[in-house]
Amino acid sequence: MLITPSSLTFPTPPERLFGRPGPLVLEVGFGDGRFLVHLGRAHPDWNLLGAEVSLGSVTRAFKRLRREGVRTARLYKGHGRFLVRNVIPRHGLHRVYVNFPDPWPRKRHHKNRLLQAGFFRLLSTRLEDGGALLLTTDHAEYFAFACDEARTTGLFDVAEGPPPPATLQTKYALKWQAERRPIYHAVFTKTAEAPDPYEPTLELCEMQHALLEGDLRAVPPLTKEVHRFPGGVVVLLEAYRDPAGDALLFLVLSEEEDLRQEMLVKAWPHRTPARPERGVAVALQRFGEPLTTRGAREAVRAVTEWLERQGLRRVETWF
Ligand SMILES: C[S@@+](CC[C@H](N)C(=O)[O-])C[C@H]1O[C@@H](n2cnc3c(N)ncnc32)[C@H](O)[C@@H]1O
Structure with a gap:
Protein backbone atom coordinates (compact mmCIF):
# COMPACT_ATOMS: atom_id res chain seq x y z
CA MET A 1 0.00 0.00 0.00
CA THR A 191 -11.43 21.18 -21.84
CA ALA A 192 -8.10 21.42 -23.69
CA GLU A 193 -4.48 20.40 -23.27
CA ALA A 194 -1.28 22.41 -22.89
CA PRO A 195 0.97 22.18 -25.99
CA ASP A 196 3.98 21.36 -23.78
CA PRO A 197 3.78 17.62 -22.90
CA TYR A 198 5.52 18.30 -19.57
CA GLU A 199 7.79 15.29 -19.82
CA PRO A 200 8.98 13.86 -16.48
CA THR A 201 11.84 15.95 -15.13
CA LEU A 202 13.37 13.17 -13.12
CA GLU A 203 16.61 11.68 -14.40
CA LEU A 204 18.27 8.83 -12.62
CA CYS A 205 22.07 8.75 -12.47
CA GLU A 206 23.78 5.38 -12.52
CA MET A 207 27.12 6.16 -10.95
CA GLN A 208 27.87 8.05 -7.78
CA HIS A 209 30.98 7.04 -5.95
CA ALA A 210 34.54 8.11 -5.42
CA LEU A 211 37.94 6.78 -4.40
CA LEU A 212 40.20 8.84 -2.19
CA GLU A 213 43.42 8.32 -0.34
CA GLY A 214 44.05 9.34 3.24
CA ASP A 215 43.27 8.69 6.87
CA LEU A 216 39.62 8.81 7.92
CA ARG A 217 40.61 8.69 11.59
CA ALA A 218 42.21 12.14 11.26
CA VAL A 219 39.04 13.78 9.93
CA PRO A 220 37.57 16.45 12.27
CA PRO A 221 33.86 16.75 13.17
CA LEU A 222 31.54 18.02 10.45
CA THR A 223 29.66 21.26 10.80
CA LYS A 224 26.54 21.61 8.66
CA GLU A 225 27.29 22.58 5.04
CA VAL A 226 25.06 23.69 2.18
CA HIS A 227 25.92 22.90 -1.47
CA ARG A 228 23.84 24.33 -4.29
CA PHE A 229 23.67 22.88 -7.79
CA PRO A 230 21.50 23.75 -10.80
CA GLY A 231 18.03 22.52 -9.85
CA GLY A 232 18.60 21.86 -6.18
CA VAL A 233 20.56 21.87 -2.99
CA VAL A 234 22.21 19.27 -0.76
CA VAL A 235 22.95 19.83 2.91
CA LEU A 236 25.52 17.80 4.80
CA LEU A 237 23.72 17.57 8.13
CA GLU A 238 25.75 15.27 10.35
CA ALA A 239 28.55 12.72 10.27
CA TYR A 240 28.70 9.63 12.49
CA ARG A 241 31.78 7.56 13.20
CA ASP A 242 31.62 3.78 13.23
CA PRO A 243 32.84 2.75 16.72
CA ALA A 244 34.12 -0.54 15.35
CA GLY A 245 36.29 0.95 12.61
CA ASP A 246 37.26 4.04 10.71
CA ALA A 247 34.14 4.42 8.58
CA LEU A 248 32.10 7.65 8.55
CA LEU A 249 28.41 7.86 7.78
CA PHE A 250 27.04 11.20 6.53
CA LEU A 251 23.40 12.17 6.83
CA VAL A 252 22.60 14.29 3.79
CA LEU A 253 19.43 16.15 2.85
CA SER A 254 18.76 16.65 -0.84
CA GLU A 255 16.09 18.99 -2.23
CA GLU A 256 15.26 18.96 -5.91
CA GLU A 257 12.13 20.01 -7.78
CA ASP A 258 9.24 18.65 -5.64
CA LEU A 259 11.52 15.91 -4.27
CA ARG A 260 13.07 15.95 -0.82
CA GLN A 261 15.23 13.00 0.21
CA GLU A 262 17.31 12.19 3.26
CA MET A 263 20.13 9.83 2.45
CA LEU A 264 23.22 8.24 3.89
CA VAL A 265 26.61 8.50 2.24
CA LYS A 266 29.35 6.28 3.60
CA ALA A 267 33.13 6.77 3.53
CA TRP A 268 35.12 3.70 4.51
CA PRO A 269 38.64 2.29 4.27
CA HIS A 270 38.87 0.48 0.97
CA ARG A 271 42.14 -1.37 0.47
CA THR A 272 42.93 -2.33 -3.10
CA PRO A 273 46.12 -3.89 -4.50
CA ALA A 274 46.99 -0.44 -5.88
CA ARG A 275 46.25 1.22 -2.55
CA PRO A 276 46.84 -1.37 0.18
CA GLU A 277 47.29 1.21 2.91
CA ARG A 278 45.13 4.29 2.75
CA GLY A 279 42.39 3.79 0.14
CA VAL A 280 38.98 5.28 1.00
CA ALA A 281 35.73 4.69 -0.86
CA VAL A 282 32.72 7.04 -0.79
CA ALA A 283 29.30 5.86 -1.93
CA LEU A 284 25.57 6.31 -1.49
CA GLN A 285 23.98 3.71 0.80
CA ARG A 286 20.77 1.89 -0.10
CA PHE A 287 19.26 2.63 3.33
CA GLY A 288 15.92 4.42 2.82
CA GLU A 289 15.94 3.48 -0.87
CA PRO A 290 16.83 6.94 -2.17
CA LEU A 291 16.12 7.65 -5.80
CA THR A 292 19.50 7.98 -7.46
CA THR A 293 18.79 11.44 -8.84
CA ARG A 294 21.16 14.30 -9.53
CA GLY A 295 20.68 15.15 -5.84
CA ALA A 296 22.08 11.75 -4.82
CA ARG A 297 25.07 12.29 -7.06
CA GLU A 298 25.60 15.77 -5.61
CA ALA A 299 25.41 14.30 -2.09
CA VAL A 300 28.32 11.99 -2.85
CA ARG A 301 30.19 14.84 -4.51
CA ALA A 302 29.65 17.11 -1.49
CA VAL A 303 30.95 14.46 0.92
CA THR A 304 33.93 13.76 -1.34
CA GLU A 305 34.82 17.45 -1.57
CA TRP A 306 34.44 17.87 2.17
CA LEU A 307 36.83 14.96 2.76
CA GLU A 308 39.30 16.51 0.31
CA ARG A 309 39.21 19.72 2.30
CA GLN A 310 40.06 17.64 5.40
CA GLY A 311 43.27 16.45 3.74
CA LEU A 312 42.29 13.32 1.80
CA ARG A 313 43.42 13.12 -1.83
CA ARG A 314 41.03 12.44 -4.69
CA VAL A 315 42.06 9.39 -6.74
CA GLU A 316 39.06 8.77 -8.98
CA THR A 317 35.44 9.90 -9.07
CA TRP A 318 32.36 8.62 -10.87
CA PHE A 319 29.87 11.47 -10.80
C1 LIG B 1 -5.04 21.33 5.90
S1 LIG B 1 -4.52 19.70 5.68
C2 LIG B 1 -5.95 18.86 5.01
C3 LIG B 1 -5.91 17.38 5.19
C4 LIG B 1 -7.14 16.60 4.66
N1 LIG B 1 -7.28 16.75 3.25
C5 LIG B 1 -8.38 17.03 5.38
O1 LIG B 1 -9.25 17.63 4.74
O2 LIG B 1 -8.51 16.75 6.58
C6 LIG B 1 -3.47 19.82 4.24
C7 LIG B 1 -2.66 18.57 4.03
O3 LIG B 1 -1.96 18.64 2.80
C8 LIG B 1 -0.64 18.16 2.98
N2 LIG B 1 0.15 18.78 1.90
C9 LIG B 1 0.51 20.07 1.81
N3 LIG B 1 1.17 20.29 0.65
C10 LIG B 1 1.21 19.09 0.00
C11 LIG B 1 1.75 18.66 -1.24
N4 LIG B 1 2.37 19.52 -2.05
N5 LIG B 1 1.63 17.37 -1.60
C12 LIG B 1 1.01 16.50 -0.77
N6 LIG B 1 0.49 16.85 0.43
C13 LIG B 1 0.57 18.12 0.80
C14 LIG B 1 -0.28 18.57 4.40
O4 LIG B 1 0.74 17.78 4.95
C15 LIG B 1 -1.62 18.35 5.11
O5 LIG B 1 -1.73 17.03 5.60
Whole structure:
Protein backbone atom coordinates (compact mmCIF):
# COMPACT_ATOMS: atom_id res chain seq x y z
CA MET A 1 0.00 0.00 0.00
CA LEU A 2 2.96 2.35 0.47
CA ILE A 3 4.77 3.27 -2.71
CA THR A 4 8.51 2.86 -2.34
CA PRO A 5 10.78 4.73 -4.72
CA SER A 6 12.25 1.49 -6.03
CA SER A 7 8.79 0.40 -7.22
CA LEU A 8 8.60 3.41 -9.54
CA THR A 9 9.58 4.09 -13.11
CA PHE A 10 9.10 7.51 -14.66
CA PRO A 11 6.27 7.37 -15.65
CA THR A 12 4.87 4.23 -13.99
CA PRO A 13 2.08 2.24 -15.67
CA PRO A 14 -0.74 2.28 -13.08
CA GLU A 15 -1.38 -1.46 -13.62
CA ARG A 16 2.06 -2.02 -12.14
CA LEU A 17 1.10 -0.24 -8.92
CA PHE A 18 -2.40 -1.71 -8.63
CA GLY A 19 -2.18 -5.03 -10.44
CA ARG A 20 -5.36 -4.24 -12.34
CA PRO A 21 -6.72 -1.64 -14.77
CA GLY A 22 -9.22 0.94 -13.55
CA PRO A 23 -9.87 4.68 -13.33
CA LEU A 24 -6.90 6.32 -11.62
CA VAL A 25 -7.93 8.85 -8.97
CA LEU A 26 -5.46 10.97 -7.02
CA GLU A 27 -5.93 12.76 -3.70
CA VAL A 28 -3.28 15.36 -2.88
CA GLY A 29 -2.82 16.06 0.84
CA PHE A 30 -4.94 13.16 2.15
CA GLY A 31 -4.19 13.95 5.83
CA ASP A 32 -5.49 11.12 8.01
CA GLY A 33 -6.87 9.21 5.00
CA ARG A 34 -10.58 9.44 5.87
CA PHE A 35 -11.56 10.58 2.40
CA LEU A 36 -9.55 7.79 0.74
CA VAL A 37 -11.49 5.29 2.86
CA HIS A 38 -14.72 6.86 1.64
CA LEU A 39 -13.57 6.70 -1.99
CA GLY A 40 -12.42 3.09 -1.61
CA ARG A 41 -15.83 2.08 -0.26
CA ALA A 42 -17.90 4.17 -2.71
CA HIS A 43 -15.86 3.22 -5.80
CA PRO A 44 -14.28 -0.21 -5.40
CA ASP A 45 -13.30 -0.18 -9.09
CA TRP A 46 -11.18 2.99 -8.74
CA ASN A 47 -7.43 2.78 -8.32
CA LEU A 48 -6.65 5.33 -5.60
CA LEU A 49 -3.37 7.14 -5.38
CA GLY A 50 -2.63 9.46 -2.47
CA ALA A 51 0.19 11.98 -2.01
CA GLU A 52 0.98 13.48 1.38
CA VAL A 53 4.10 15.30 2.55
CA SER A 54 3.66 14.62 6.27
CA LEU A 55 5.09 11.28 7.45
CA GLY A 56 2.82 11.28 10.52
CA SER A 57 -0.26 11.64 8.29
CA VAL A 58 0.96 8.91 5.93
CA THR A 59 1.35 6.57 8.91
CA ARG A 60 -2.12 7.39 10.25
CA ALA A 61 -3.74 6.99 6.84
CA PHE A 62 -1.90 3.72 6.22
CA LYS A 63 -3.22 2.27 9.49
CA ARG A 64 -6.73 3.56 8.82
CA LEU A 65 -6.88 2.05 5.33
CA ARG A 66 -5.64 -1.28 6.68
CA ARG A 67 -8.08 -1.21 9.58
CA GLU A 68 -10.97 -0.39 7.24
CA GLY A 69 -9.97 -3.09 4.76
CA VAL A 70 -9.49 -0.71 1.83
CA ARG A 71 -6.97 -2.37 -0.46
CA THR A 72 -7.33 -0.22 -3.55
CA ALA A 73 -5.22 2.73 -2.35
CA ARG A 74 -1.50 3.35 -2.81
CA LEU A 75 0.16 6.01 -0.68
CA TYR A 76 3.15 8.12 -1.63
CA LYS A 77 5.00 10.21 0.93
CA GLY A 78 5.97 13.34 -0.93
CA HIS A 79 4.80 16.23 -3.05
CA GLY A 80 1.66 15.70 -5.13
CA ARG A 81 3.18 17.56 -8.07
CA PHE A 82 6.09 15.09 -8.14
CA LEU A 83 3.63 12.23 -8.73
CA VAL A 84 1.71 14.15 -11.36
CA ARG A 85 4.81 15.20 -13.26
CA ASN A 86 7.01 12.14 -12.97
CA VAL A 87 4.92 9.08 -12.19
CA ILE A 88 1.50 9.50 -13.79
CA PRO A 89 1.45 8.78 -17.52
CA ARG A 90 -0.06 11.15 -20.06
CA HIS A 91 -3.89 11.05 -19.95
CA GLY A 92 -3.62 8.56 -17.08
CA LEU A 93 -5.75 10.40 -14.51
CA HIS A 94 -9.50 10.21 -14.20
CA ARG A 95 -9.90 12.61 -11.30
CA VAL A 96 -7.98 14.58 -8.66
CA TYR A 97 -9.29 15.58 -5.23
CA VAL A 98 -7.80 18.40 -3.18
CA ASN A 99 -9.57 18.86 0.15
CA PHE A 100 -8.62 21.78 2.35
CA PRO A 101 -5.15 22.41 0.89
CA ASP A 102 -2.67 24.46 2.92
CA PRO A 103 -3.66 28.03 1.98
CA TRP A 104 -0.26 29.75 2.35
CA PRO A 105 -2.09 33.03 3.09
CA ARG A 106 0.88 35.41 2.95
CA LYS A 107 1.52 36.90 -0.45
CA ARG A 108 5.22 36.01 -0.43
CA HIS A 109 4.25 32.36 0.21
CA HIS A 110 1.77 32.13 -2.67
CA LYS A 111 4.48 30.44 -4.72
CA ASN A 112 4.04 27.42 -2.41
CA ARG A 113 0.40 26.97 -3.33
CA LEU A 114 -0.35 23.80 -5.23
CA LEU A 115 -3.17 25.16 -7.35
CA GLN A 116 -1.61 27.68 -9.67
CA ALA A 117 -1.52 28.11 -13.44
CA GLY A 118 1.65 26.02 -13.94
CA PHE A 119 0.14 23.09 -12.09
CA PHE A 120 -3.12 23.33 -14.06
CA ARG A 121 -1.16 23.30 -17.34
CA LEU A 122 0.79 20.21 -16.22
CA LEU A 123 -2.41 18.56 -15.01
CA SER A 124 -4.09 19.12 -18.38
CA THR A 125 -1.55 16.71 -19.90
CA ARG A 126 -2.10 14.00 -17.26
CA LEU A 127 -5.90 14.09 -17.03
CA GLU A 128 -7.92 12.01 -19.46
CA ASP A 129 -10.29 13.93 -21.76
CA GLY A 130 -13.07 15.32 -19.59
CA GLY A 131 -11.09 14.49 -16.42
CA ALA A 132 -11.44 16.88 -13.50
CA LEU A 133 -9.92 18.25 -10.32
CA LEU A 134 -12.30 18.81 -7.41
CA LEU A 135 -11.33 21.44 -4.83
CA THR A 136 -12.99 21.94 -1.47
CA THR A 137 -11.66 24.61 0.87
CA ASP A 138 -12.61 26.97 3.67
CA HIS A 139 -10.22 29.64 2.39
CA ALA A 140 -12.07 32.23 0.29
CA GLU A 141 -8.98 33.96 -1.01
CA TYR A 142 -7.16 30.74 -2.05
CA PHE A 143 -10.39 29.53 -3.62
CA ALA A 144 -10.69 32.69 -5.77
CA PHE A 145 -6.97 32.49 -6.55
CA ALA A 146 -7.20 28.84 -7.72
CA CYS A 147 -10.27 29.58 -9.88
CA ASP A 148 -8.51 32.57 -11.49
CA GLU A 149 -5.32 30.61 -12.09
CA ALA A 150 -7.22 27.75 -13.77
CA ARG A 151 -9.20 30.15 -15.94
CA THR A 152 -6.07 32.00 -17.11
CA THR A 153 -4.76 28.75 -18.62
CA GLY A 154 -7.83 28.49 -20.91
CA LEU A 155 -7.62 24.72 -20.42
CA PHE A 156 -10.30 24.18 -17.76
CA ASP A 157 -13.97 24.84 -17.26
CA VAL A 158 -14.45 26.04 -13.69
CA ALA A 159 -17.82 25.26 -12.10
CA GLU A 160 -18.46 26.47 -8.58
CA GLY A 161 -21.08 24.60 -6.59
CA PRO A 162 -21.93 22.80 -3.36
CA PRO A 163 -19.24 20.42 -2.08
CA PRO A 164 -19.84 16.66 -2.33
CA PRO A 165 -21.10 15.55 1.13
CA ALA A 166 -18.07 13.29 1.74
CA THR A 167 -15.63 16.20 1.45
CA LEU A 168 -17.46 17.75 4.42
CA GLN A 169 -16.50 14.79 6.61
CA THR A 170 -12.70 15.11 6.49
CA LYS A 171 -10.81 16.07 9.63
CA TYR A 172 -10.32 19.66 8.49
CA ALA A 173 -13.86 19.95 7.10
CA LEU A 174 -15.25 19.06 10.53
CA LYS A 175 -12.87 21.45 12.25
CA TRP A 176 -13.78 24.43 10.07
CA GLN A 177 -17.49 23.67 10.12
CA ALA A 178 -17.35 23.60 13.93
CA GLU A 179 -16.02 27.17 13.66
CA ARG A 180 -18.89 27.97 11.26
CA ARG A 181 -16.54 28.89 8.43
CA PRO A 182 -18.09 28.86 4.97
CA ILE A 183 -16.87 26.09 2.65
CA TYR A 184 -16.17 26.61 -1.05
CA HIS A 185 -16.13 24.03 -3.81
CA ALA A 186 -15.35 23.96 -7.52
CA VAL A 187 -14.92 21.34 -10.23
CA PHE A 188 -12.15 22.11 -12.74
CA THR A 189 -12.91 20.06 -15.85
CA LYS A 190 -10.26 19.72 -18.53
CA THR A 191 -11.43 21.18 -21.84
CA ALA A 192 -8.10 21.42 -23.69
CA GLU A 193 -4.48 20.40 -23.27
CA ALA A 194 -1.28 22.41 -22.89
CA PRO A 195 0.97 22.18 -25.99
CA ASP A 196 3.98 21.36 -23.78
CA PRO A 197 3.78 17.62 -22.90
CA TYR A 198 5.52 18.30 -19.57
CA GLU A 199 7.79 15.29 -19.82
CA PRO A 200 8.98 13.86 -16.48
CA THR A 201 11.84 15.95 -15.13
CA LEU A 202 13.37 13.17 -13.12
CA GLU A 203 16.61 11.68 -14.40
CA LEU A 204 18.27 8.83 -12.62
CA CYS A 205 22.07 8.75 -12.47
CA GLU A 206 23.78 5.38 -12.52
CA MET A 207 27.12 6.16 -10.95
CA GLN A 208 27.87 8.05 -7.78
CA HIS A 209 30.98 7.04 -5.95
CA ALA A 210 34.54 8.11 -5.42
CA LEU A 211 37.94 6.78 -4.40
CA LEU A 212 40.20 8.84 -2.19
CA GLU A 213 43.42 8.32 -0.34
CA GLY A 214 44.05 9.34 3.24
CA ASP A 215 43.27 8.69 6.87
CA LEU A 216 39.62 8.81 7.92
CA ARG A 217 40.61 8.69 11.59
CA ALA A 218 42.21 12.14 11.26
CA VAL A 219 39.04 13.78 9.93
CA PRO A 220 37.57 16.45 12.27
CA PRO A 221 33.86 16.75 13.17
CA LEU A 222 31.54 18.02 10.45
CA THR A 223 29.66 21.26 10.80
CA LYS A 224 26.54 21.61 8.66
CA GLU A 225 27.29 22.58 5.04
CA VAL A 226 25.06 23.69 2.18
CA HIS A 227 25.92 22.90 -1.47
CA ARG A 228 23.84 24.33 -4.29
CA PHE A 229 23.67 22.88 -7.79
CA PRO A 230 21.50 23.75 -10.80
CA GLY A 231 18.03 22.52 -9.85
CA GLY A 232 18.60 21.86 -6.18
CA VAL A 233 20.56 21.87 -2.99
CA VAL A 234 22.21 19.27 -0.76
CA VAL A 235 22.95 19.83 2.91
CA LEU A 236 25.52 17.80 4.80
CA LEU A 237 23.72 17.57 8.13
CA GLU A 238 25.75 15.27 10.35
CA ALA A 239 28.55 12.72 10.27
CA TYR A 240 28.70 9.63 12.49
CA ARG A 241 31.78 7.56 13.20
CA ASP A 242 31.62 3.78 13.23
CA PRO A 243 32.84 2.75 16.72
CA ALA A 244 34.12 -0.54 15.35
CA GLY A 245 36.29 0.95 12.61
CA ASP A 246 37.26 4.04 10.71
CA ALA A 247 34.14 4.42 8.58
CA LEU A 248 32.10 7.65 8.55
CA LEU A 249 28.41 7.86 7.78
CA PHE A 250 27.04 11.20 6.53
CA LEU A 251 23.40 12.17 6.83
CA VAL A 252 22.60 14.29 3.79
CA LEU A 253 19.43 16.15 2.85
CA SER A 254 18.76 16.65 -0.84
CA GLU A 255 16.09 18.99 -2.23
CA GLU A 256 15.26 18.96 -5.91
CA GLU A 257 12.13 20.01 -7.78
CA ASP A 258 9.24 18.65 -5.64
CA LEU A 259 11.52 15.91 -4.27
CA ARG A 260 13.07 15.95 -0.82
CA GLN A 261 15.23 13.00 0.21
CA GLU A 262 17.31 12.19 3.26
CA MET A 263 20.13 9.83 2.45
CA LEU A 264 23.22 8.24 3.89
CA VAL A 265 26.61 8.50 2.24
CA LYS A 266 29.35 6.28 3.60
CA ALA A 267 33.13 6.77 3.53
CA TRP A 268 35.12 3.70 4.51
CA PRO A 269 38.64 2.29 4.27
CA HIS A 270 38.87 0.48 0.97
CA ARG A 271 42.14 -1.37 0.47
CA THR A 272 42.93 -2.33 -3.10
CA PRO A 273 46.12 -3.89 -4.50
CA ALA A 274 46.99 -0.44 -5.88
CA ARG A 275 46.25 1.22 -2.55
CA PRO A 276 46.84 -1.37 0.18
CA GLU A 277 47.29 1.21 2.91
CA ARG A 278 45.13 4.29 2.75
CA GLY A 279 42.39 3.79 0.14
CA VAL A 280 38.98 5.28 1.00
CA ALA A 281 35.73 4.69 -0.86
CA VAL A 282 32.72 7.04 -0.79
CA ALA A 283 29.30 5.86 -1.93
CA LEU A 284 25.57 6.31 -1.49
CA GLN A 285 23.98 3.71 0.80
CA ARG A 286 20.77 1.89 -0.10
CA PHE A 287 19.26 2.63 3.33
CA GLY A 288 15.92 4.42 2.82
CA GLU A 289 15.94 3.48 -0.87
CA PRO A 290 16.83 6.94 -2.17
CA LEU A 291 16.12 7.65 -5.80
CA THR A 292 19.50 7.98 -7.46
CA THR A 293 18.79 11.44 -8.84
CA ARG A 294 21.16 14.30 -9.53
CA GLY A 295 20.68 15.15 -5.84
CA ALA A 296 22.08 11.75 -4.82
CA ARG A 297 25.07 12.29 -7.06
CA GLU A 298 25.60 15.77 -5.61
CA ALA A 299 25.41 14.30 -2.09
CA VAL A 300 28.32 11.99 -2.85
CA ARG A 301 30.19 14.84 -4.51
CA ALA A 302 29.65 17.11 -1.49
CA VAL A 303 30.95 14.46 0.92
CA THR A 304 33.93 13.76 -1.34
CA GLU A 305 34.82 17.45 -1.57
CA TRP A 306 34.44 17.87 2.17
CA LEU A 307 36.83 14.96 2.76
CA GLU A 308 39.30 16.51 0.31
CA ARG A 309 39.21 19.72 2.30
CA GLN A 310 40.06 17.64 5.40
CA GLY A 311 43.27 16.45 3.74
CA LEU A 312 42.29 13.32 1.80
CA ARG A 313 43.42 13.12 -1.83
CA ARG A 314 41.03 12.44 -4.69
CA VAL A 315 42.06 9.39 -6.74
CA GLU A 316 39.06 8.77 -8.98
CA THR A 317 35.44 9.90 -9.07
CA TRP A 318 32.36 8.62 -10.87
CA PHE A 319 29.87 11.47 -10.80
C1 LIG B 1 -5.04 21.33 5.90
S1 LIG B 1 -4.52 19.70 5.68
C2 LIG B 1 -5.95 18.86 5.01
C3 LIG B 1 -5.91 17.38 5.19
C4 LIG B 1 -7.14 16.60 4.66
N1 LIG B 1 -7.28 16.75 3.25
C5 LIG B 1 -8.38 17.03 5.38
O1 LIG B 1 -9.25 17.63 4.74
O2 LIG B 1 -8.51 16.75 6.58
C6 LIG B 1 -3.47 19.82 4.24
C7 LIG B 1 -2.66 18.57 4.03
O3 LIG B 1 -1.96 18.64 2.80
C8 LIG B 1 -0.64 18.16 2.98
N2 LIG B 1 0.15 18.78 1.90
C9 LIG B 1 0.51 20.07 1.81
N3 LIG B 1 1.17 20.29 0.65
C10 LIG B 1 1.21 19.09 0.00
C11 LIG B 1 1.75 18.66 -1.24
N4 LIG B 1 2.37 19.52 -2.05
N5 LIG B 1 1.63 17.37 -1.60
C12 LIG B 1 1.01 16.50 -0.77
N6 LIG B 1 0.49 16.85 0.43
C13 LIG B 1 0.57 18.12 0.80
C14 LIG B 1 -0.28 18.57 4.40
O4 LIG B 1 0.74 17.78 4.95
C15 LIG B 1 -1.62 18.35 5.11
O5 LIG B 1 -1.73 17.03 5.60
